[in-house]
Amino acid sequence: MSCSSNKNQYYTEEEAVEALIRSHISFTRPAVSYYRCDECVQYHLTSRGEEHSLLSKPEIVKRIKSEQQAQDWSGRFKRK
Numbered sequence: 001m002s003c004s005s006n007k008n009q010y011y012t013e014e015e016a017v018e019a020l021i022r023s024h025i026s027f028t029r030p031a032v033s034y035y036r037c038d039e040c041v042q043y044h045l046t047s048r049g050e051e052h053s054l055l056s057k058p059e060i061v062k063r064i065k066s067e068q069q070a071q072d073w074s075g076r077f078k079r080k
C-alpha cells in the first residue's frame with residue numbers, strides 16, 4: 001500500500017525496531033522513534049518527538065556502540 005509520506009514502510013513492529021537501531025548505528029542524526037501510520041497502516045521511522053525508551057536499554061546501547069566500532073574498524077570513517 002502506498003503512502004504520501006514517502007517514507008520507508010515496515011510491516012511489523014520488529015522491523016521498525018531493527019530499522020530504528022540501524023539508523024542509530026549509521027547516521028549522525030538518526031531517527032528517534034517509530035510510529036504506526038494512519039494512512040498506510042504500517043510503521044515509519046520519525047526524527048521528531050521523544051526518543052523511544054528502547055534506545056536507552058543497556059543491551060541496545062551496547063549493540064549500537066559495538067556495531068559503530070565495527071564500522072570504524074572497517075575504515076569507513078577514518079578518524080585521527
Ligand SMILES: [Zn+2]
Pocket residue numbers: 003004005037038039040041042044
Ligand atoms: Zn504511511
